[in-house]
Amino acid sequence: MYKPEHVKRPILAETVLKKKVLLNILEAKVNSQKGELIVSVPLEGEALEDLVRSFEAEGVAVERLPRIVEIDHERCTSCGACVSPCPVSALYFGPGWSLMLDEKRCVGCRVCVDACPFRAIKMA
Amino acid sequence: MPEARGSETLRKYEEINERISRGEATVLTADEFVSAVESEGLEKAAREVDVVTTGTFGAMCSSGAFLNFGHSEPPIKMWHCWLNDVPAYKGLAAVDAYLGATAISESKGFEYGGGHVIEDLVSGREVRLRADSYGTDCYPRRYVETDLTIEDLNQAVLLNPRNAYQRYNAATNSTSRTIYTYMGTLLPNYGNVTFSGSGQLSPVHKDMGFETIGIGTRIFLGGGAGYVIGEGTQHCPQQRFGTLMVKGDLKRMSGRYLRGATFHRYGPTLYVGVGLPIPIINENVARSAALSDSEIFTDLIDYGVPSRERPTVKRVSYAELKSGKVVIGEEGVRSSPLSSLKMAKEVAEVLRDWILEKRFFLARPAELLPAEREFKPLPEKSMAAACRR
Numbered sequence: 001m002y003k004p005e006h007v008k009r010p011i012l013a014e015t016v017l018k019k020k021v022l023l024n025i026l027e028a029k030v031n032s033q034k035g036e037l038i039v040s041v042p043l044e045g046e047a048l049e050d051l052v053r054s055f056e057a058e059g060v061a062v063e064r065l066p067r068i069v070e071i072d073h074e075r076c077t078s079c080g081a082c083v084s085p086c087p088v089s090a091l092y093f094g095p096g097w098s099l100m101l102d103e104k105r106c107v108g109c110r111v112c113v114d115a116c117p118f119r120a121i122k123m124a
Numbered sequence: 125m126p127e128a129r130g131s132e133t134l135r136k137y138e139e140i141n142e143r144i145s146r147g148e149a150t151v152l153t154a155d156e157f158v159s160a161v162e163s164e165g166l167e168k169a170a171r172e173v174d175v176v177t178t179g180t181f182g183a184m185c186s187s188g189a190f191l192n193f194g195h196s197e198p199p200i201k202m203w204h205c206w207l208n209d210v211p212a213y214k215g216l217a218a219v220d221a222y223l224g225a226t227a228i229s230e231s232k233g234f235e236y237g238g239g240h241v242i243e244d245l246v247s248g249r250e251v252r253l254r255a256d257s258y259g260t261d262c263y264p265r266r267y268v269e270t271d272l273t274i275e276d277l278n279q280a281v282l283l284n285p286r287n288a289y290q291r292y293n294a295a296t297n298s299t300s301r302t303i304y305t306y307m308g309t310l311l312p313n314y315g316n317v318t319f320s321g322s323g324q325l326s327p328v329h330k331d332m333g334f335e336t337i338g339i340g341t342r343i344f345l346g347g348g349a350g351y352v353i354g355e356g357t358q359h360c361p362q363q364r365f366g367t368l369m370v371k372g373d374l375k376r377m378s379g380r381y382l383r384g385a386t387f388h389r390y391g392p393t394l395y396v397g398v399g400l401p402i403p404i405i406n407e408n409v410a411r412s413a414a415l416s417d418s419e420i421f422t423d424l425i426d427y428g429v430p431s432r433e434r435p436t437v438k439r440v441s442y443a444e445l446k447s448g449k450v451v452i453g454e455e456g457v458r459s460s461p462l463s464s465l466k467m468a469k470e471v472a473e474v475l476r477d478w479i480l481e482k483r484f485f486l487a488r489p490a491e492l493l494p495a496e497r498e499f500k501p502l503p504e505k506s507m508a509a510a511c512r513r
């Protein structure tokens with residue numbers, strides 16, 4: 001989350017150059033007052049902690065989105081309304097058009113939560 | 125000379141039903157029939173197969189139920205009434221109401237609606253009824269509130285003015301923001317494609333000429349047996365937009381095939397499972413029942429344009445839609461259905477098994493549905509012209 005002073009500086013680009021990490025922006029809402037970015041970070045362990053610290057040192061608030069989406073298979077009809085909106089193809093059809101989830105791909109963006117007409121998806 | 129529509133040149137309804145009762149009928153789902161025609165050819169498959177079963181399971185906003193609550197003591201002429209805070213239409217007799225699938229809860233908003241009440245009722249769950257009135261000499265009571273289940277109702281009849289669209293437009297979004305529609309979440313800049321309808325399993329597409337579908341056709345509806353009672357609203361078969369009006373006894377249906385749903389920022393609706401048996405009475409019907417996903421087309425429409433006349437991006441086959449990628453310009457764009465293809469297949473299989481188990485017989489329609497119908501827009505006459513009258 002950006003504060004007003006961050007909006008004027010290319011913090012994300014600076015961090016990408018400094019840390020040489022390939023961030024993927026999934027959602028960005030930035031105006032003159034504040035900003036909120038959802039980024040997927042291909043890092044784990046100490047490298048991830050280091051990146052978080054460098055953002056925090058700039059005063060950017062970092063929130064970790066839970067990666068785990070939970071599908072209520074009683075409610076899910078395998079309609080597919082969540083499949084094409086998922087930006088990373090974590091939701092897909094298995095055999096017989098049954099909905100499947102690849103947890104490792106999910107970045108916790110929540111797009112599927114609103115896309116599901118049966119409210120069958122929750123963030124754990 | 126062309127055969128008359130509905131002519132029973134290959135087999136008659138009576139023969140089919142006799143074969144069903146002797147356990148000798150050949151019944152295939154539409155998926156199975158498409159494969160049979162591919163391997164054996166149309167003529168042979170048409171000679172061998174008596175009935176092809178179809179299925180779809182999608183959001184059908186034009187759905188609802190007629191309910192009769194029985195009379196309270198002292199009696200009330202219900203003026204307004206609510207089920208779990210969802211208003212039902214009360215412009216009928218004292219304790220009759222029509223609950224529409226898209227009616228919105230007055231306490232929970234979009235998250236709960238008429239479709240959810242129908243699912244709760246059919247699943248045997250208790251529902252809170254509230255009703256008010258102005259009081260009359262014959263109906264003195266002014267308010268009633270009670271909990272009831274579907275068992276307490278005299279009648280609960282699912283009656284859907286428009287179900288089972290032959291096909292539906294596929295949707296995408298050219299604008300720079302995500303839009304939330306009855307076609308689901310559409311990402312910006314042609315970010316995805318959604319579609320509805322089950323393609324080669326789609327009930328109406330398997331008898332495009334309306335040679336077997338008519339008033340009195342017995343069907344699978346919501347997990348029970350129902351009937352086609354007429355053309356659906358906006359029926360426009362010459363554009364491949366045929367629709368059905370259907371009814372059935374809600375008390376004999378199942379919550380597995382009637383599911384309340386909410387499209388984000390659009391509102392509630394009802395997912396309905398519908399399946400039609402298509403008797404292969406002549407070669408025309410066989411040809412239609414044999415159509416595969418690659419031969420069934422629909423239009424990909426830009427829902428980013430908020431107009432009645434939304435632009436068509438391209439024509440697209442159900443085979444391409446179901447492949448998970450639709451080519452727009454140079455790009456492959458992810459596509460996914462909104463109606464469950466898994467459940468559509470299940471509906472067709474359940475209906476096939478009912479027939480094979482001699483639990484479901486075919487009905488010759490009393491009257492075939494029209495094969496042509498005009499679909500007009502709303503004429504908005506100017507107020508000046510209205511005032512002159």
Ligand code: SF4
Nearest residue numbers: 086106107109110112
């Ligand atoms: S939260 Fe849902 S839409 Fe987002 S990445 Fe995970 S599965 Fe896909």
Ligand code: SF4
Nearest residue numbers: 076077079080082116
């Ligand atoms: S949108 Fe919901 S019901 Fe449909 S497949 Fe996804 S999780 Fe299942």
